[in-house]
Amino acid sequence: MNLENKQQKISxxxxxxxxxxxxxxWEFFAKIGVINQALLSCPSQILSEMWNLLIAKKIGDCPILLLHIYSSLYRLVIAFSVSTILAVSLGILMGTNKYIYRFFDPIITxxxxxxxxxxxxxxxxxxxxGDPTIITVGAIAAFFPIVHNTCYGVRSIEKEIVWSAELLGVNKPTLLFKVCLPWATPYLxxxxxxxxxxxxxxxxxxxxxxASLWGLGFMIFDARDYLRPSIIYGGIIILALIYLLLEKGLLRWIEKKTIEKWGILHEKT
Amino acid sequence: MRKPKHEFFNKKIKDTTQFIFPFTVVISTWQLLTQCGIISENLIPSPLSILYTIFSLLSPKPLLLIHLWKSVYRLTLGYSLGVTLGILIGVAMGINKSLEKTFSPIISFFISIPTIAWVPLFLILLGLGDETIITAIFLGSFFPVIYNTLNGVKSVKKELVWASEIMGANQTTITFKVLIPGSLTSIIAGLRLATGYAWRALVGAEMLAAAKWGIGYMIYAAKAFYEIKVMFAGLVIIAIGGLLLDHLLMGYLEKETIEKWGLVAKR
Structure with a gap:
């Protein structure tokens, strides 16, 4: 056991x-001048540039890098919540009503x-x-996968489960919230x-x-105009880290709190 | 028991009408609303005028076809490069344990980078034009393919490999006759994922980095002249193109390989 743990840590x-x-x-070749530093800045440069943006350069009290990150995340939160609300409601409607499904499914496809x-x-x-455009486009992009999966999940419920719930005399809202939605949670x-x-x-x-002066995407694209590849590299790394944090941290946590706890991993997802 | 032929055709006709019906409703309402002036033609052009724009882009000079050709050329090159390398590296990582342990965290890091974020960097390194766009498409399709191939190879049952080893198969035979066919379902799922990524990377990169041609460039350039009809025409083309890629091409590939060989259930 202990040995295995140790091996895992090493791996x-x-x-x-x-x-x-x-x-x-990379650092070595950049330092001896084989790599042109104006095009491919070396790792130490990227670190110092990010450090600069994080500590030295400030607008008011807030460091510039944090402002960029904040405005991107703020847009993401609004776009994602709006599209989640719309997409889940439409998905449930499509999942429960055959005619709505037939009408919207081709359009969504x-x-x-x-x-x-x-x-x-x-x-x-x-x-x-600026913000209205960015948030709307983000919401549109997030909308379709959520609708598709919600609808698929609600439709995939086994008929026997619905029948037995109906036999027990539940009404429509209870059926939706206590039977269909929990079933569809993995798909959701x-x-x-x-x-x-x-x-x-x-x-x-x-x-x-x-963009309107702020946001990580803007930061990266703006750095191109001033030929500052170190900011682009730093931005790319930050983008990856934020996404990993969202997916592996936040969504994983939600997964643990819902479907794993309820024990309904009926799909291989 | 096989169904009689006419029944099969009847079902097809029914499916098609069911698919087309909502579009007729939406498009005719839309046309009516613009005709009555409830929706301003300057903000949302009517479907007929969008159709007219598509024709005007085609008929005296086939501009649209040049845009499309350029986009398809970039897509094909970047995608096939990404897929070939992705499958090769994925299989190699699936076979070699230490290779997998070393590189799979790096790959999951790279997957989470939005493809478009690379474009400004390539703009500095490679400049405007094909190279940048093709590289972006390559990166967009490369990582999902590696990831899915690796998972596919890993999910092949150990017993199958052992059995073929006992029967005296060497590593090459095992790779090509056992591991790759066994992981095909997953590989094709990766290919499908990668087409979506590549298609999105194409449109995004063309907006930022195309010199003169390309369907994404067409939409983006139309913005400068306030040609909203051209933008909608481009959107229609992109929608149809994406649908063709996903449903016809990938659907065909699935039908000809994994469904035919009975690896997955027919839909």
Whole structure:
């Protein structure tokens, strides 16, 4: 047992070897001038640049980097909650009513593969630069996976379960909230995961073309104009970290609190 | 028992009408609303005028076809590169334990980077144009394919590998006859995921980095001239293109391989 634990600990350290080797070589070649530092800034430069943005450069009391992160996350939260509310309600309606399903399913099938960012130019004409456009496009991108999965989950419920609940004399709302929704929770969570990923990616993309001075996407794209690759690298790393935190931290936590606790992992998700 | 042919066709016709019906309702309401002036034509053009715009982009000079051709060319190149390398590396990681342990955390880190975030970097390194866009598409499709291939190879039952080892198969035979066919369901799921990623990366990267052509560029450039009809026309094309890619191409691939071989249930 103890040995196994130790081995596991050692094996989590494995990826550090190639990463640190890679970073060392990168740093070394940049220092001796084989790599052009104006194009591929070295790791130490990236670190110092991020440190600068985090500590030294401030607007008022707040460091610039935190402001960028804050405005991206703020947009994500609004976009994701709006689209979750709309998508889950539509998904439930589609799941429970055959006619609504037949009407909306083809439309969703057609609209789902449209990349969220393709809506951005049109929405920029309607809503202008800045938050309204970015949030709307993010919400559109997150909407479709959630609808799709909610509807699929509610529809996938076994008929016998519904029948037995009906035999026991439950009314419609109870059937929905106590039977259908718990059953569909794993699918809902899959939908949230996909929706979060698509919403976040689209949000960053739209920030690049329609941002209003703030946001991580804007920060990265703006750094290109001033030829500051170190900010781009730093931004990319921060984007990945935030997403990992959201998915592996937040969604995993929700998963543990709901479906794992209830013991209804009836799908291989 | 096989169904008689006419019944099969009847079902097809019924499905098609059911698919088309909601669009007829939406489009005719939309047309009516713009006709009556309830929706301003400057903000949301009517369906007929969007159709007209598509034709005008096609008929005197086939601009739309050039845009499409450019996009398809970039997509094909980036996607096939990403898929080939992705499957190769995925299989290698699935076979070699220490390779997997070393690189799989790195890959899950890279998967969580939005593809579009690379584009500004490539703009510095490679400049405007094809190289940047193709590289973005490559990265977009590369990581999901690796991830799914790796999971597929890992999920092949140990007993199958042992059995073939006992029967004297060498590593090459095991790889090509056991591991790859066994993980095909997962690989194809990865390919499907990757088409979505590649399609999104294409449109996004073309907006930021296309020099002159491409369907994403067409939409983005139309914004500067306030040509909202062209933008809607582009959206229609993108929707149809995405649908074709996902349902026809990937659906066909699934039907011809894993469904035909009985690896998954027919839908």
């Amino acid at each position: 989590t350290l494995y990826p550090l070897i190639p990463v640190s080797l890679f970073l060392l070589f 057609l609209l789902m593969p449209i990349p969220g960012i393709a809506w951005a130019p049109i929405l920029m004409l309607w809503l202008g630069f 969570l899959t939908g949230f995961k996909l929706g979060l990923a698509r919403g976040w990616r689209t949000l960053i993309a739209v920030e690049m073309i329609a």
